[in-house]
Amino acid sequence: MELSFLHAYFGILLFGLPALWLLWKKRGDNKHKLIRAAVLACVIVALTQPVLINSSNQAHHVIVVDQSDSLSADAQQNAQSLFNELAAKVSADDELTLVQLGGQKHSFEAEDHILISDASNTSSLSQALAHAIQTIPLGVNSSVTLITDGLATDQNWSKIIAQYQDRGIPVHTYDLGRDYSDLYIADIKAQAVRVGEKASVSVEVAGNAKSVAVNLFSHDSLLVKSPAFAVNGQTRIELNFEAENAGFHPLRAELEVISGEESDASNNQLSTVLAVQDGIKILYLGDRQIGAEQHLGRLLGAGFEIESVNATELTADFDFAQYDVVLQDDLPSNQISKAVQEKLVAAVQNQGVGLLHSGGESAFAGGGYFDTPIADALPVQLKQKDDKNDPSVGLAIIIDTSGSMAGSRIELAKQMARIAVRRLQPHDRIGIVEFYGAKHWAIPMQPASNKIEIDRAIGRMKAIGGTVLFPAIQEAYYGLKNINTRFKHIIMITDAGIEDDDYEGMLRRIAKDNINVSTILVGQGGHNLIMSDMANWGKGRFYSVGNEFNLVEMILKQPSTKKLPAYKRGAFSMTAQGGSGWWGDVKKDNLPQLAGYVQVGRKAAAEVLLEESVGKYPLLSSWQYGLGRVTALMTEPVGHGTQHFVNWEQYGQWLGRIIRKTASNQHDFHLTVKRKHDQLSIAAQRLSHDLELTPSVRILDWDGSSNSQPIQFDEKAPGLFVANLDFPMGQDALAEVKGNRNWQRSALRSYSDIAKENQVSPSKLLNFEKLSELTNGQFLNNIETNDWQLKTKQGDMAFIVTKLWPYLLLLALLLYIADLVYRRWPKSTRR
Template sequence: MSVTFLHPWYALLLVILPFVWFLGRRFSRIQRSLRCVLLASLIVASMQPVLIHQVAQQHTVVMLDQSDSLSDEAKAQAVVLLKQQLASIQDKANVDVLQLAGTPIAIDGLAVHYFPSAQSSLSQLVSQALSLVPVGSSGNLVLLSDGQATDPHWSRDLTLLKQRGIVLNWIRLSAKPQTPFIANAESDAVRIGSQPALHVSIEGIDNYHQSLSLQVFKADHLIAEKSLVAEQWRGHSSISTSLTLGAVSEEFTAVELRLTTADKQTQFASRQLWLAAQPAYSLLFVGNDPQAERQMQQLLGSGFQVVQAKLPLAADTDFAQYQAVMLDDIGSTALPELTQKRLLTAIENGLGLFYTGGEIAFSKGGMATQPLAQALPVKLQQQEQQREPGVSLAIVIDSSGSMQGRPLELAKQVARLAVRKLKPQDQVGIVEFYGTRQWAVPMQAALHPDDLERAIGRLQAQGGSELFPAIQEAYFGLKNSHNRYRHILLITDAAVEEENYQRLLRFIAQDQINVSTVLVGESTDGEQRMAEIANWGRGRFYAIHNEFNMVEINLHRPATEPQSILRRGDFQLLHTATQTPLPVHLQDYAKVQPQPAAQVIWQETHSGDPLVSSWRYGAGRVSAFMTDPLGSGTQGWQQWPEYGQWLGKQITSLTNMQQHLQLHSERQFNRLQIQLDVAADVRQPTLQWKSQSSESWHNLSLQQRSPTLYHADLDIKNSADVLLQASDGVHLQRAANGASSDIAPEQQVSQQWSMLLSQVVHLSGGVQLDGTLANLPTVSPTLMGLAGLSLYPGLLFAALLLYFVELIYRRWPRALVVSGTRV
């Protein structure tokens, strides 16, 4: 309880009270007091004091729904329930009645607030009821309705109900049976050139047992159609379906969905949907084939903008210009380490990476030890194997007269042992010299060692020793061989002519051909010369004086090289989630192991080897496709009509992780609320809008709510289509909000929207009853409202009373005292 004054400045007049007291000092103290109190009462009364105190109040608002969604019986029942509720209330002064649609009703002693709405905006009806409850008083809202609210805007009502402690009770009435209608329709992400899929939810089919037809029109031209058979929704209250549209060529496209009978004679519902096409995906293609850019662009279509990079990929490449990067069968030489590190940073910030190829990409290219390997969803482990490279051997045998007897036999035995060490893939030839030189066995594959040994056995000692031309002949025979190791094995007794062997042998050694020497016989005179020849030829020297000194000359050198991981054959791809196979097969793929945390999306049907694997890396996503999209593994795919679409989906699944701009809009009657999410590095985004009929764009002011979140409000009629586009200077994002997108036609309210009222009633503390007031709780006036009592009349009455008292006191006769005697 408190006192307030409407005119407090009149209190300044109280300063005259001391003067009144002082000037009236010739009067008695009682009379002066009466006059001062009288004057003070008049001054305080002129200040108009008001006593503020608390009183118990309760206000009841009954809302009557008479919209078309109710049956006639339900409308009549609602009126009866209304009268019953009013009859139970004694204080009609604190009662209001609201009626939504229908024929206005009359209530004796009460004014009915009528809202001739063609649609059941129950949220607005509750908002109006809340405004009728005085601030500070307890409230009881009673809604007589079927609950078919044609808009979902309950958030403000719920906030006010909870803040003010007002209860909303709902008496649920029966609604008319619904006919089939389109409850919801949305599309996949739309890009210029893409073929988006529409996902449609149909309700109101509980009691409908005939087939339906769903059609999509663009400017009255049919662009897609799908038949729905009644058996598909038997036992269900709703059905979801999808249909694919043709390639989108415009930035903004309006389509109309129509739901009709199968014969298209009766239309149940229609719904408009706007498609806002985003710019084409920007893809940086990194590959060895200069023609790959054109092939990839043709394969992916106009929904992608393919840009091929020059090799090696420069470290200053601006990856921010692209939404995804495709590395197609390249090794570490095409991707410098600094470039890889910057690419990793870009992926961590949201860039998508599509890593494809065969042996070079996953094995032989040396990427296993590179920084980029840590971002790949598969393991690049170079499995090594021991392999003996091919050998080409030219055996030069001295068959001159000095080799007669034991030396020639030793030479033949050395040659036979050397031949026996050769593999079928090796090459061998035998040159003999005895005054001249000739090929006893021309250079050939060592497929038949027995024939070679027989040729060696036919050699006979004769003629002189001319070694120099024999070495030249052997060199010319080995020069065109492609085996990794090439050798000349010289077997002689060292009784040869003097020549400039050093120059010849060093020349041969520079051509990666080694020359080894074998000295046979008991003579030791030529050891120094044979050792020098072997040294100049970068080979080895052997001395065999008899059978007990025999050595086996093995010219093979085992080498370690990566084991092939390429699998060739006919392989089928299987989707791991749906177990759906692809209609085309692979001819080859790289066999690798997935990372433990990676997701295998496609695998080989029989072996389970991963063929498409993916995982998150930072804010981006990386996928690996274990074959070359344009190579031998996918040769048969080029004739598959859906190959481009399939490959595009693998790439777009990466780009969804990188959203520089995300534009969302939501209508609330005649206001459009817009939210723009931007990447962390975006500083000054811009937002523009225009209506469908307008040619020019209008700037819209953005309010920054957080470093990456902006908000804008646009006041515009609910019946207007709004087109939006946002930009950060590099990227562009489009969105559209169709007319009345937040309003559902009468009798076409989705189950999702109709359930919102139940939640609001529950959260406000109210109850939901089915067609009866029997258990409707009463609301006690526990909340104390504030009331004001004016003290002005009382003070005036007190002043008047004091005036009469002072007058009587002044006129009242008094006794006189004369010389001490009362008269």
């Protein structure tokens, strides 16, 4: 108990009471003065307004009764009856407050009655609980009881639950149950997609019916209709359609009842907004195929934006990341510098850009991509066969085997002959003519394959007879003339002791026939004019071999190597690999023939999705390369190789899938937009590796204009940007965020956080027992009615306050009357 004075300072007036005795002595005896002093004291004390404060066990009970439209008339009546039952259990000393949620104000037996109604036809249970707790002053014994069907129109429980837990006020709950006979659309969700992709809209239908269907509209156009299905409580269906245009699209799902009863058609439709991202942005590099870019655009259709750039104009600071995929079409390596290639590969690896490398003769090895940065990134091994070119030669060796050659000279001659023969290949021709006064084919013109026999024939030669060279030269000439070799040579080996004749005329004639004549002087060393002249006439060379220490190696031909073209032309069958992940709806059988492709090797870690049927050469291969994907198509997407694809109906669709799979799906930011009443919360989590990148966000109107102020983000954590702004509940939120790439869209329909009273999803049902458990309350459905006790939280600031001053004034009145009686009452006196 505590005595408190509201204006205690007035108490100082009590010190003036002795003035009654001190100042006025004339009239009134002490008794009278005492009475008067008592009156004045009462009034002075009343002036201080004393109150008596006692702790009280009085409790404050609040009962929240749901009377919203989601309840049937019977349920509302039941709720009222329950309230009356509970109210009867409330002690007369306690306070009772009724918070009525929705409906008309009924005549409840409650001192305090608050009616919560919302013009937007929603009944927020969380708000009702917020009102309930606010009627309870701090520190008072209290309880809250919630009687409802649990169909909460919003899910904003967090703060209110925390408040009840903080104050320790129990929430007892009673579940009125629900009537699911009415059919309605409870929820609709549309995930953002890219233009050209399949949009998927998820629709939740609640109620009971044998056969219903859902029609999905955009404005007044029917996009897709679901097949008929049955609903038993709650069913979710998916509706798919192709997103044709980028931007924001209003969608409306309407329920069509085919078989069953429908009591309320007002909740048979629900709207949302579909955000369709821009199409895949393709950087097209290639100009070998005239008109390829335009043809490609027509082939791929909507969903792709193709931008063509002259590859030679690209520099090392070009930003590839602004594109989703780079399509190289038959682009030779020399048109794209090494620095640019490195930049492109880095963009694929670190920024997730896709690379589709395709083409024929100028792509891959034929395009000069060996040992280039792009070659390392490709999922295929570049291959090109070398063609080693070894031209054939016809050689006629004329050896002087006259007597003058006897001794070391003939041996030197034989050595030289052997050296010449050693370099010959089997496809070359060799013949050896010896002259010793007569001419004789020691070895007739023949292929140089049997070198052992040739060597023996050389070994059998002896120096005998005279020197008659001219006919030997003729013989050799005629022998070479009839053979078909690339090069033809005559080599004369002699000691220059030869007859005079018209060598010049003959040798010049021989040279005219593309037969070179070379001379070798053996034995003497030095220079011999005639031999030298003969070599000149024969367009050959003169050699002087004095001894075995200066034997010469004669190069009669120079083998060369040549690259064989990797691009194969013809008619090639294709075999599809890979599953429906790559192919989707595209039929894998009856693929058209390929008219040309580039032969490449496989890399172990790459997937081969298409291969040439006979040689098993990969035709389409792909792999993940860092953050991005690289795909190689070993033919021209539009060109010679795919000329037969004209009749393939699904070619555009298939090619589009390949590009989509290859393209980057990396965004700079992951955007989340949430709504809570008239507040919009936008969170952008940075996915880009650019640590200084900040998001730009704009909110659009339906006409595409952005009328809101620039949105200020708070970076709450590294790379996590959050903005909160006021935004009308009834307005669709059309948000776009951008880093370095395209605008990325996200949409929230109006009232997205609030359901209409008759369209609450059963999956959002209030968990009665959990609510009671969290607040130490009771779930009354589990307790017999007779045993219901509204358990309270004990407070330490519940008081009974008794105002004392009115009673002091009453006492003062009585004392005053006594004062009057005392001074007026007649006394008997003696005269």
